[in-house]
Amino acid sequence: MRSIKKGFLLLLMVALSSALFAQGTMEPKAKGPVTLEVWARGDEIKQFVPGFEAANPDIKVNVTVIPDADMTTKLITVFASGKGVPDLFMQEASYITYLVEAGSFADLNKDPYHINDYRDNIWQATLDVGTDSTGVVRALTWQTNPGAIIYRRDIAKKYLGTDDPEAVSKLIDTDEKMLSVAARMKKDGIRFVSSFKDIYDSKVAQRSSPWVINGNLVIDPVLVGFMDMAKTIIGSGYDLGVDQWASEWIAAVESDDLFCYILPPWGYQYVVKPSAQKTIGKWAITTPSTPYISGGSYLGIYDKTPYPQEAWKFFSYVLLNEDSQYEYAKNSGDFVVLKSVCDKLAAGEGEEVLGGQNPNGIFIKEMQNEFRKLNTVYDSQLNDAFISAIKAYAAGLSKVEAIAGFRKDVKTAFPEILVD
Amino acid sequence: MKGGKSRMSTSRLNKRRNHWGYMFITPFFVVFALFGLYPIIYTFRLSFQRWNGFTPAINVGFQNWIRLMEDATFPLSLTNTVKIWLYDFIPQLGIALLLAMIFTFKKIHGMNLFRAVYYLPNLITAASIGLLFNILFNGDKSTINQLLMKLGLLNAPVAFYKSRAITQGISSYILWWMWFGYTMILIMAGITSIDSTLYEAAELDGCSTWQTFHLITMPLIRPTILYITITSIIGGIQIFDVPANLTNLAGDPQKAILTTSMYVYQQGFKNTALGYASMLSVMQFLIIAALSFIALNMILKRGTR
Numbered sequence: 179m180r181s182i183k184k185g186f187l188l189l190l191m192v193a194l195s196s197a198l199f200a201q202g203t204m205e206p207k208a209k210g211p212v213t214l215e216v217w218a219r220g221d222e223i224k225q226f227v228p229g230f231e232a233a234n235p236d237i238k239v240n241v242t243v244i245p246d247a248d249m250t251t252k253l254i255t256v257f258a259s260g261k262g263v264p265d266l267f268m269q270e271a272s273y274i275t276y277l278v279e280a281g282s283f284a285d286l287n288k289d290p291y292h293i294n295d296y297r298d299n300i301w302q303a304t305l306d307v308g309t310d311s312t313g314v315v316r317a318l319t320w321q322t323n324p325g326a327i328i329y330r331r332d333i334a335k336k337y338l339g340t341d342d343p344e345a346v347s348k349l350i351d352t353d354e355k356m357l358s359v360a361a362r363m364k365k366d367g368i369r370f371v372s373s374f375k376d377i378y379d380s381k382v383a384q385r386s387s388p389w390v391i392n393g394n395l396v397i398d399p400v401l402v403g404f405m406d407m408a409k410t411i412i413g414s415g416y417d418l419g420v421d422q423w424a425s426e427w428i429a430a431v432e433s434d435d436l437f438c439y440i441l442p443p444w445g446y447q448y449v450v451k452p453s454a455q456k457t458i459g460k461w462a463i464t465t466p467s468t469p470y471i472s473g474g475s476y477l478g479i480y481d482k483t484p485y486p487q488e489a490w491k492f493f494s495y496v497l498l499n500e501d502s503q504y505e506y507a508k509n510s511g512d513f514v515v516l517k518s519v520c521d522k523l524a525a526g527e528g529e530e531v532l533g534g535q536n537p538n539g540i541f542i543k544e545m546q547n548e549f550r551k552l553n554t555v556y557d558s559q560l561n562d563a564f565i566s567a568i569k570a571y572a573a574g575l576s577k578v579e580a581i582a583g584f585r586k587d588v589k590t591a592f593p594e595i596l597v598d
Numbered sequence: 599m600k601g602g603k604s605r606m607s608t609s610r611l612n613k614r615r616n617h618w619g620y621m622f623i624t625p626f627f628v629v630f631a632l633f634g635l636y637p638i639i640y641t642f643r644l645s646f647q648r649w650n651g652f653t654p655a656i657n658v659g660f661q662n663w664i665r666l667m668e669d670a671t672f673p674l675s676l677t678n679t680v681k682i683w684l685y686d687f688i689p690q691l692g693i694a695l696l697l698a699m700i701f702t703f704k705k706i707h708g709m710n711l712f713r714a715v716y717y718l719p720n721l722i723t724a725a726s727i728g729l730l731f732n733i734l735f736n737g738d739k740s741t742i743n744q745l746l747m748k749l750g751l752l753n754a755p756v757a758f759y760k761s762r763a764i765t766q767g768i769s770s771y772i773l774w775w776m777w778f779g780y781t782m783i784l785i786m787a788g789i790t791s792i793d794s795t796l797y798e799a800a801e802l803d804g805c806s807t808w809q810t811f812h813l814i815t816m817p818l819i820r821p822t823i824l825y826i827t828i829t830s831i832i833g834g835i836q837i838f839d840v841p842a843n844l845t846n847l848a849g850d851p852q853k854a855i856l857t858t859s860m861y862v863y864q865q866g867f868k869n870t871a872l873g874y875a876s877m878l879s880v881m882q883f884l885i886i887a888a889l890s891f892i893a894l895n896m897i898l899k900r901g902t903r
Contacts, residue, residue, distance in 0.1 A: 247847065251867040254651030276870070280652040419738055419757055421846065426737035559868055562848060570852050573760060590671045591869045 212488050213238040217253075217267040219246055219475055223496065225506055230495045237488045246270050257282065265483040266493060271307055272558040274317055274476040278308060279555050283316035283478030284486070291479065291490050293318070296498045299517050303471050303549040308478070317478035320497045321512050322520075323442035324544035325380050325470040328450050331462050331533060333437045337363055343464035343540065351467035353407050360416040368435045373422050374411040375565060376440035378404065382561060383470030388552040389560045395588055395597045397581065401564060405571050405580070412572040432457055442472050443513040443541060446532075451511050454531045463537040469547040513541045520545075556592060563587040638883075644876035651870055662877040672878060674853060675861040676885070678766070682841070682857065683834030685770035686777070691826065693774075694781035699811065701782075702789045713786075716779030724776065728843025731772055735759060736845075759845050762854035769841050769855050776840075781826055788822030789815060824897045828890050835886045838863070858882050 216223065218241050227239045242264070244252055249269055256262045269277055277283060286293040293315050297305070301322045308317035327350070331341035337359060338349045350356045356377075360370030371377060385398035411417050418436065420426045430436040431453035439445050450461055477496065479489045495502055503519045506512065511529060514520060524538035554560075567584035571577055585597040645662055649655035666672060697716070701709050719727070734741045738755035746752040758764050792815065800810050841855040847864060849856025856864075862882065866875030 250651075250870060254867070254870070254872070257652055277652075280650070282652055419760075420736055424736055425733055426739050429739075566848055566850065566852070569760075569850065573851065586670065590669055591865070591871075593665055 215264040216241045217264040226496045265489045268477045271474045275553045276555045278310045278316045284481040286315045306551045317476040319474035319476045323471045323474045327464050329438035347464040370416045372439045373417050374408040379472045380470050388554045390554050408568045409572045447512045459533040641876045645880045647873040649872045662874045675856050675858045679857040682769045686773035690774050690778045697782045698785035719776045720780045724839035728840040765854045788819035792818045827893050831889045
């Protein structure tokens with residue numbers, strides 16, 4: 179019996195010591211190919227991997243796709259334990275400020291990173307989103323997102339008398355004009371816009387102040403004014419009545435009763451282009467009266483990555499390499515972050531889905547505008563809460579009640595914000 | 599002497615046997631301590647801290663508890679949860695009892711098939727079901743709207759998920775549909791374990807079906823009902839997957855299906871207030887414990903009356 183006891187103790191010691199040694203093996207190996215861990219919000223970054231690995235045989239890239247809603251949860255878990263933090267990770271524009279301000283991303287202009295060398299060729303508005311409050315650039319997107327109206331040519335011809343992008347833009351360049359066209363379309367069962375949220379995003383960018391200034395909540399008059407427009411849209415059925423990304427919202431690309439999506443180029447890339455089959459050639463893109471930028475997938479490098487050189491190589495291949503950006507944009511139909519690549523794209527062929535139109539020229543013109551830097555760490559939650567307030571107003575609450583409800587929600591979510 | 603020696607060796611043997619016993623149950627306790635007990639204690643500690651997950655946690659004393667006093671959303675989420683649970687649990691128990699009676703006392707053709715079919719929804723992931731019902735009801739062109747309009751029952755599509763009552767109703771219905779089969783099987787097991795001689799005696803004494811049910815079956819399956827009620831309270835107060843996937847994480851429309859667990863998740867991982875979310879979790883734990891205690895007492899008291 180004693181020998182069994184001894185044997186058991188010995189086994190226990192071996193198990194414990196091997197666990198201790200296992201810790202040591204967690205350190206990066208000096209030799210052999212390096213594997214970069216990338217947490218992405220979608221599949222698209224994978225398009226860059228084969229080209230990158232071919233050019234850098236000593237670096238492997240492992241992409242894990244994590245939905246937006248789960249990204250923060252996963253990041254908090256790995257940050258808390260300090261183990262398994264990815265070398266590069268991504269977030270959507272409205273969440274990115276939080277990570278940028280939390281200091282988890284490396285300063286992209288500190289050795290070995292040198293984003294300043296590329297500054298002149300990057301659209302300033304995209305740089306602004308990934309810049310923290312002290313002026314340090316910590317994240318960047320490969321896609322640039324000027325607002326656009328992606329509309330059906332056949333419906334435009336019937337109700338506006340033309341399908342020419344410039345003419346269409348002028349015919350719906352105010353809220354009143356949009357609502358009047360929407361009313362005419364609705365009589366025949368056609369919805370003007372995919373969701374009131376499309377227009378909300380443009381209004382958010384048209385505000386004159388961010389959500390929070392010096393700890394005080396600011397509800398911009400533009401948004402308060404939009405509540406009435408949204409109520410009309412929802413109440414009169416001028417939109418599809420479902421949230422963005424609902425199956426019916428995507429399926430509407432192929433229906434004959436939706437006039438337009440008001441979304442940045444990613445709306446064309448992810449929604450219209452992949453779904454269009456029988457509507458190929460029936461779509462066109464124009465710009466809204468007030469320029470704005472919205473959304474985008476921002477990528478940053480973990481400030482404590484054991485592989486800073488390799489991480490920068492991948493980062494610059496995805497975001498700062500003209501050839502890879504051009505290849506990506508040509509395949510996806512996305513509008514990218516390097517100005518030189520956008521110029522090249524604008525000189526290229528048009529899109530089949532858009533009836534041969536090449537929208538890049540319009541986007542380039544749009545990006546010449548000045549865009550206010552309005553992002554705060556609260557944007558994603560505060561916009562969601564305000565959308566809820568708009569829905570409540572449309573459902574019958576008074577405007578005062580809906581706004582009071584919004585203030586209460588903000589106070590509940592972020593007690594540090596002064597709401598009155 | 600001999601006898602004394604043998605007594606000693608027997609007690610030593612028992613001790614050794616005890617050691618082995620402890621050793622065999624150790625793995626469970628180690629796993630439980632690591633993945634059950636430690637997180638509970640850690641959550642309790644976090645409830646006195648402010649932590650966003652990225653920067654170090656700060657001790658804030660009772661600040662999170664004071665914050666709760668002013669929070670109107672937590673009681674609302676609790677009311678929603680209890681409402682959704684009650685509208686699911688009462689019909690669930692009723693239907694399960696009825697079906698269990700029918701299946702146990704009447705010989706029904708194809709009974710095994712029915713039993714399996716009723717249990718089937720319980721095997722599907724709750725999140726998938728939430729998503730499925732989202733697609734069924736969401737939008738003017740949703741499956742249900744199209745079906746009802748084709749059948750001539752509706753003239754215009756209904757915006758199901760814009761109505762608070764309908765959305766809550768759909769949540770309760772899904773939970774009922776998922777769990778009544780499971781509850782029915784437990785009750786059937788309870789009924790089968792009752793001594794058949796009691797029923798024979800009741801029949802000889804001329805008891806009616808209602809009297810047999812009321813005076814024999816119900817009192818004897820009380821432990822089963824108790825088990826079902828307590829596990830349902832524990833699960834019910836923690837409802838998350840179905841409502842979270844039915845509309846959105848905010849519990850639209852107008853927080854109609856924002857449950858306590860969804861609110862904890864929102865505070866923890868959307869607002870990154872992990873300390874406050876931990877405090878809410880502790881509250882949720884205390885509420886579940888209190889409700890379970892009340893349920894236990896109520897059912898046991900009835901039993902002794």
